Amino acid sequence: MDVDATEAQLQVRFVTKQEQYAVPDSPYAIQSNVQTADLNTLVNALLKEADGSVKTVEFDFLVCGELLCSPLGDHLQEKGVSTEQTLEVEYLERFPAPSPQDCLMHDDWVSAVQAHGNWILSGSYDNSLHIWTTKGQHKLAIPGHTSPIKAVSWVSVNGDQAVFASGSHDQSAMLWVWNVSNNSVDCVVTCRGHEKGVESLSVSADASRLATGSWDTNICLWSASLSDEDNVPAKKRSKSDRGQDHGNTREPLTTLKGHREAVSGVQWMDYNTVLSSGWDHLLKIWDCELNGIKQEIAGNKAFFDVDWSPLSNAMITASADRHVRLYDPRSQESIVKTTFTSHTGWVQSVRWSKTRDTLFLSAGCDGQVKLWETRSPRTPLYELSGHEDKVLCCDWSVPSLLVSGSCDNTLRIFKAKTALNA
Template identity: 55%
Template sequence: MADLATLPQYQIRLLTKQQQYAVPDYPLSVHASITINELNTLVNELLKESNSRTKQIEFDFLVCSQFLHTTLLEHVTERGLSTEDVINIEYIEKHPPPEPQDCLIHDDWVSAVAVCKKWILTGCYDNTLHIWTIKGKHHLVIPGHTSPVKAVAWVSLGDQTGTFVSASQDQTAIIWDWNITNNSVDCIHICKGHERGLETVGVNYDKTLMATGAWDTMLKIWSTSVQDGNEDGESAPKRLKLDHGKTRTPNRTMKGHKEAISGLVWSDKNEIITSSWDHTLKVWDSEIGGIKHEIQGNKSFFDVDYSLLSRSVITASADKHIRLYDPRSAEGALVKSIFTSHTQWVQTVRWSTEDEHLFISGAYDNTTKLWDTRSPNAPLFDLSGHEDKVLCCNWSNPMLIVSGGADNTVRIFKSKKIDHIS
C-alpha cells in the first residue's frame, strides 16, 4: 500500500441537498487514496462539530455524478477529472436495505405480477390468476385462461370494485371486473385478434386504452371500458353464457417488429415503447398508428420500462446487461449507461415511481437487484430468496418491491423511503 505521506493531497468540497446533514462547504485537504469509510467518518465528525449530532449516519458519495466505490484517486483518474481544482463531493444518506416480508406460494411458475394499493395480482403458468393482500393473505383464485398467463395490469381500483386485465399464451387478453365486497370476479371482455400467444400488456395513463404485444409480432390497441358501444343486441345473461364474456376486437393493429414483442410501456398519452426479440426498441404513435423512432440493440430484449421522472428507458436483455436509454437523444450515444452484475439473462426491469434514480431488475440467476442509475457497476442491494429464475417484478407501490419466479413464489420486500431533499 502506498505511503500516505507520498500520496498527493486533493482539495475537496463536501456538498449535500439534504439540508439536515449540511456541513460547512469550505475546501478541505484530504489524501488522494481516501475511501468511502474515511469520508463517512469525516462527514460524521463535521456533523458532530456543527450541530451536535451524535448518531452515526451512513452516506454514499457522488463524484462526477457517479457513486464512489474505489479510492478517490482511482475514481478521478478513471474519469479524467482535473485535480488542480477543488473536487466537489456530494453526499446523500445511504439507501436502507429492503427488508424481506412475505413469500406467496403458488402451484406453478409466477410469470406476471402487478400491485395496486393494498392488492397484489399474479398470473401463473397453470393458467390461473390470483389476488392477494399486500400482507400476504390469499384472497381469490381466478380460472379462465387456457394457457399460461404472461402479463397482468390494473385498470382501476376503488373501495368496492376493481378492473384488471390479463394476457395469456392462449392468444387472448381478458378484462375482468372484480366486486371486492362480494369477492367475485366476472369476465367482462375477451380481447381476440392476436394469432399467437400474448407476452405483454400495458394500460395508458388515463386508463382508457390498453396495448398488447405478442409472438405474432403485432402491437394491438384496445378499449378498456367495461361497457362496449358495439352491442350486438343480445341480452347480457345470454351473451355471457354464449361467449363467457363479450368478444372485443382491437381498435388498431400496428406492424413493424420482426419477432415477438416482449415488453411494452406507455410513455405518454399516445406514445408506446416496445421491446422485442428482434433486437429493437420501437417508439409508436398509437393515434396515427406509425413508428416514430427505432433503437437498434445487439441482443434480444426481454423487457422495457419508462420513467416519467427521468424520462429515461431501461431494458432487460439476453446479454445479462441492463441498459439505460434517453429516447429523445438526437445526437451522441443513445445508451447512457450499462448496468452489469447479473450472471444470466435479465428478464424483467421496473423503475421506482418515486425516485428518478432507482430501479429493480430480475434475472435467470435467481436474484432481484435494486439499482441506482449513478452506480452502473454495482447494485445497491441483491434481494435474494428466489430459488429459481425471476420472471417478473413490480414496484408500483413505493413501499413494496415484489417479484415472481419459476420457484412458484412471489417474494415481497419492504422498501424504506429516505427523504433525499428536505
C-alpha cells in the same frame, strides 16, 4: 497522475442538495485511499460539529457523476481526474436496504406481478391469476385462461370495485372486475385479435385503453371500458361463437405492425404514444393516432422487457446479453447513456421506481433481483436474495414494496422504507 493514488492527499469540498445535511463548504484535506465508509465518518463528524447532531446518517457519495464504490484515488484515476485540484464530492442520504417480508407460494412458475395500494395481482404458468394482500394473505385464485399468464395490470381501483387485465399465451387478454367486499371476480371482456400468445400488456394512464404485445409480432390497442356501448369495434358473440371466452368478446381498436419477432414489452408513454421492445433487437416508439413509428432504436441482442420513467424521461431495457441499458430517446448524441453490468444470465424484467428517478429493479435468469442506482453502473445498491431459480418478473408500482416472481414457484415481497429526503 504522477503521485501514487494510495499515498496522495486530496483537497475536497462536500456539497449536497439535501440542505438539512449541509456542512461548511470549505475544503478538507483527505487521503486519496479513503472509501465510502471513511467519508461517511467524516461527514457525520462535521454534521455533529455544526449542529450537535447525534444521529448517524448513512450517505452515498457522487464523484464525477458516479457513485463511489472503490477507493477515491482509484475512482479518480479511472476517470482521468487530477488530484491537484479541489474535488467536489456530492453526498446524499443512502437508500436503505429493503427487508424481506413474505414468500408467497404458487403451484407453478410466477410469470407476472403488479401491486396497487393494498393488493398484489400475480399470474402463473398454471393458467391462474391470484390476488393477495400486501401483507401476504391470499384472497382469491382465478381460473379462466387456458395457457400460462404472461402479463397482468391493474386498470382501476375505486372503493369496493377493482378492475384488472391479464394477458396469456392462449392468445387473449381479459378484463376482470373484482367485487372486493364479496371477494368475487367476473371476466367481463375477452380481447381477441392476436394469432399467437400475448407476452406483454400495459394500461394507459387514464385507464381508457390497453396495449398488448404478442408472439405474432403485433401490438394491439383495445378499449378498456367495461361497457361495449362505448366501443367500436366490439361485438357480443353467441356462446357457440365464443368457445372458451368469458363476457363480451372484443376486437382491437388498432393493430400496430412493425416488429419482426415477438413483442416482449409494451408501455404507454402518453395518451397517444406506446413504447415497445422486441426479440428482433428493436425498441419502437409508436404514434397511436397515425398508427406509425415515431422512433426506432436498434440493440445488439433480443430485448426481453422495457420500462420508461416519466420522472427521468429515460428507458431501461432487459436483454439477452445479461446487461441492463439506460436509453435517453431525446439524446442527439449517444442514445445509450449507461450500461449496467452485474447479472450473469439473461435479464428478464426491469421496473423503475415510481417516486425516485434514479432507482430501478432488474430480475434475471441468474436468480437475482437487483436494486440499482443509475449513477452506479457496475455495482447494484442491493441484491434482493431468496429466489432459488430464474426470476421472470418484478414490480415496484407501490413505493414501499419490491415484488418478484420466479420459476421456484414463489412471489417474494421486500419492504422498502420510503420516508427519505429525496
